Amino acid sequence: MSEISLVWQKIQAKNYIYSYEAIEETSVYFYPYESLDDIPLVVKGNPKIAPILASQTAESAAVVAAIYEKEFDDANREYEQIMADYADYPSLCIKVGEAPKMFPELDEIIPPEKSPNVPDWSLEFVNSLKEHDAEAKKGFYPISVEIAAGMVMTTFTIIRQISNEVQALGAYKKILKRKAGAFISTMKMIRAKLSDMEKAETGDTGNVTIVNALSTILSYSDVTSEISAKFEDEINRFKSFDNRYDSSDEARALRRSISTSFYDVYTAAFLKSVTDSDIPIELRMFFMFGFVDEDLAGEKNTEILYNMAKAYVPDPEGNVLTMYEWLLKIYNLEADPSKNEFDQDWPAYLRDQKMNGNINDAQLEAMMNHQKSRLDFEIKNLFALGNRMTFGRVSSFVPVFDQQNVLRPLDMAYLTSPKVNGYFDMIRSIDYSVFCRQALYTNPEAGITQLFYSEDITPYMILLPNVGSRASLWQEIDGKNRRTKARMLISIFNTENTEECMIRLFGEFRWEMCKTEQGVHWNDVTDPSLTSMYCDYLQFFKKNSALSSEVKEKLRTDLKKFSNNYKNVFIADYLAYIKYEANSSPRLNKVAREILFTFCPFSRELREKIGDNPQYTELINHYNARIGNQAKPITNLVNKLRKEEIEVPEVVIKQLEHLQK
């Protein structure tokens, strides 16, 4: 190289080991710091405050020495506890009836040792300096600036040595935790079992033994040590944040990161649990409520969640399912995975993957009924997206149970299968045909060539493991089959008015189901349906002579409020229809009432109750005439079959009963 160029490089450039945060309004004077020689220069450059600098450095050295002693004691205590437990382990295993496992990594652990770099005299020296600080500040440090600088450097050297040893102890504790992690979790489980056995003996069922649930969950899930350490660290950081729902970048990144790790752990734990007949209670709480840590959940909430998980009874009809039960259905091929965010169901997604060249024909075939692939798809789509959606506050979502999100007493917010089935019954008692689908029945032997009948198909209600405020319709049918159950999502703990949440959800279902049934004609007014009539009404309300100017103004405001989204205007009207109109408290305008009553008629009981109301008299008369026309041929058919002594098919009888509802 002919030309000599000057290149500036920084070597030995180190990053800070500690973080420094102002705990009140603070001012600091800063000096360049390139080598240790800069420290005495700072002291000598400030002769007036040199004694104070010497005194404060000595005090800091004493504080650091105390931290070192404490860290050493903690590490020693942890080590001794592990070793004592290890010695007791075989006999405890016999006591609880478990086969002892091998923990060879425990043999590699050595006790912590005090470093020769921090001799006792140096600790005594800094402690003595602190003790006699007043005298030293008065008569020793002020003697000369060189003495003050010398004292700063002496105590500084001790601080640095101790600080290095504190760091080493921190590293020792991390290794100890890594090597003994599995053993610690096993011991906790054994202790919990022992405690339960003791309680069973004494008949005491009051206290809950949930300790270090996160370790139990991580140990059970068998995730890699990287994922395990990452999730544990994230939860600890999340716990230590005072403002964990802050909008700062750091808090957001942490919440996002927790979400990713959460599903990794959930998947692994789920896969292990499918072959386990005795799932630990911590895991059941994790699956049902997203519970991961007793401190994060709070002592009282942990106790409530524990009792709820223990007392949980599945829905005998199988319509109301926890997320865990739903995933089990997918995994066991009892239900197909739900649609993804692009409205693709499982076969459509696989076909798309094949078209994009990501998988070939053989892989497509293999994946179609591959349990793990189906589970992954469901967790990535319905679970991850639905969990965030039902939580209500998308930007501050975390999938783990946190007491800060408990805005309503848990026992009141808890949705059980009887409660949800109660809402299904409630809506049916008002809008009796809400879950009905039209189907075709033929029975040539009985002379029935074509009979359209209504089939009531109760949807699935999947309870997401969060404390949230929203309910959502994930899909109204499964694939192309219109006789399949809808999939609805709601938080297992609903903090809002659950009745209104449910009515809105059923309204949304009404709208979406109609759209699916009508296909491309969903907004075609020549083919009357709920959606087409409603769209026509909202599109041309300005020219509708049946509406007064006040009503038109209200409609204009409503459309603005719902950003011109016809579905949302309908849902608001449906809520008013079910909640108020059904109780003889008119809230809707004439046109909306007519459309709603035509396509979502009230049950017979309600029709009789509001029959005298002039707003409904004409509507009910029309309804009776229409239903009479539909029922007449069926009644004739039944009479004919009975006359010919042919058994009347159940479908026919049920349809007749349906029309009489």
Added chain:
Amino acid sequence: MGLLKLEKGQILHKAGEDEVSSLEVIVKGRIKIYDATSSMEAGVGNFIGLAENPGKKLYLFL
């Protein structure tokens, strides 16, 4: 060399991210010094960064 004012909660240096190139003396207020396992507080007259390793500048002729 100069005076730096910090608001409550403001981070002066962040572990693992900022590079050590200055030494500070607290002239007003208090600063919390912490890592993942331990923490301490420092008041007026304390040095900030004594336990840290400063970076060195070196000139290389190529």
